Amino acid sequence: MAELAIETEKLVKTYGRNRGLTGLDLRVEPGEVYGFLGPNGAGKSTTIRLLLDLIRPTSGRVSVLGADPRRDGVALRRRIGYLAGDFVVDGRQTARELLTYLGNLRGGVSRARIEELAARLDLDLGRRIKGLSKGNRQKVGVVQAFMHQPELLILDEPTSGLDPFLQQEFLSLVREARADGRTVFMSSHVMSEVQQTADRVGFIREGRLVTVARVEELREQAVRKVEIHFDDPVSEAEFRDLPGVSEVTVTGTTLRCRLDGRADALVKAAAGHTVVGLLSEEPDLEELFFGYYSREEGTRVAA
């Protein structure tokens, strides 16, 4: 079995009044895109800072690409690309100067590679960073994280501040990285930011991992609202007892219902009639994400 890209065991970090992490067990497979979800203050950034050896664990074990961030930090960070949500740098330099310097710290990144990424994100490399808008500044961050084609990308709330066009471009960079076999570890406090690319999502709250789910499975479990338009009026009874279908209402030729899980039974039943139109809402995974939270809350109160 291949080595895990990121593995933490009973990871605890307490500092000051903050609880930080209270026993995080994280397992990120190589080659996957892992969405690290949680509300603000749950410990996402603390985890990421531990992976990068910016801070040191109170107890527990961390392993990144098979190495110890503390002991083999320099060699390890050569293989990592990191982007913080609030990308701050000295604004008196131009983007090109900064990227050249950061590339040199990594042993040199070709000018062509930097130019290519900048062109793709529509970033003007010649401008001083302090003159750039927040979105453009974030582009500089995206370039420096991806430019050396690292084995592992650690992205802390990466798309905050990016406009929709850039979010799409960013997501395609993430997809390309995965297609190349790279691992992406991406934190966010909103599901919509990660659900398009992530293979798995882990939910962290109050410093520990609450649950891990495959996005595909979440989609399957997700409840979606379905609307079917038929040529002729249909009867409610025909659809009421189908597996996964609930809240069926029929008004004339239109059927509306909630669909829980697979669509198979409903589609097959509908196929007995002439279907004019079919509308299925993209499931709200966010709702499910909060569903996990409240369920967790419930068991804790019970205990």
Place this chain on the structure above:
Amino acid sequence: MLLRDPFTKALHDARRSLLGWTVAIVAVGAMYASFWPTVQTPEMKEALAAYPEGVLEAFNYSDLTTAAGYLGSAVYGLLVPLLVAVFAIAAGTRAVAGDEEAGTLDLVLAHPVSRARLALLRFAAVAAGIVAVAVLLGLVMVALSGPAQFDGIGAGGFAAMTVHLTLFGLTFAALAFAVGAATGRRAAALGAGAAVAVLGYLANSVFPQVEGLAWAREVSPFHWYLGGSPLVDGVQPAGALLLLGATVLLVAAGTAAFTRRDVAV
């Protein structure tokens, strides 16, 4: 290429401030030095004689009858070391604590650079700036020797003074660097540097005038720097070694503490 590593990058980033400080310190030094012919006039001598000895001593004006005495007091004894100390403290603070408080240290540390290497290269850049200031000032003094009639001081004397001034600046840079690297706090680094500069100055020039406080001079970086007239008698091993030792210890301790602690968000 100035963007090659943290050392050249730090110099590149500090280029404007370095230029400003160099011009200011060299200009102040040159200005005071060029007053020397005027100070020798009988009127000036009379005026200075009217001051109580304690006041003159407080300003490090010990002996104004020779060029070496005047330069050691007016140029190398007061304004220049104070300016160099301020410059060194500011630069030493910026090396780690300033960058950290600005939130820009994370990015560099997420790159394949060890903390010790980063801290030491940044201090080396600060040191290079201090050497540049002291050497330029020394060269200007040598150039002024003829026109301003600095009789009795050779290039060797200025070289020795330059060594002392450099080590003096390094000590203050190392102090601010060490406190900043250990705590990550700008205010702490600036405060420590300023406190030692003020107390050190008083311990050298004012406290010894009080009965029983003569020993205070021995622990003052100002005394290590000025004691024994380097302009006339060359490098003073005791003072130079104390300054050098303090610098090395502070840089080592600050770097060690930096590699062990958490970097602030």
